[in-house]
Amino acid sequence: MSDPFRKARGKKRDTADSLEIQRIISLPVVDEVDQETIEAFCSDEVQGRYFEEGFRLFGTQVGAVLAYDLYGGGFFPIGVGWGKTLITLMIANRAYLRGD
Secondary structure (H helix, E strand, O other): OOOOOHHHOOOOOOOOHHHHHHHOOOOOOOOOOOOHHHHHHHHHHHHHHHHOOOOOOHHHHHHHHHEEEEEEEOOOOOOOOOOHHHHHHHHHHHHHOOOO
């Protein structure tokens, strides 16, 4: 007996969901940033006074912003308390300044 749904299941449709999934899984995997990169990024991005007082962004924050700069976005599995709000604000500011 033939399966009436077999033909339908075998078809690939480019739905909005499938296109979004393809976009996400095609994002490059970015390695964690090293301490030297964090230091250089923070010296450029953190206000002088706070940088001198020792404020540094988390590596995950630096990595996320650099991924945005390089690739225009990213899928960032970042845990609670690791600076997602600041990442969002920094990327939004960059997007605004770039005209994105």
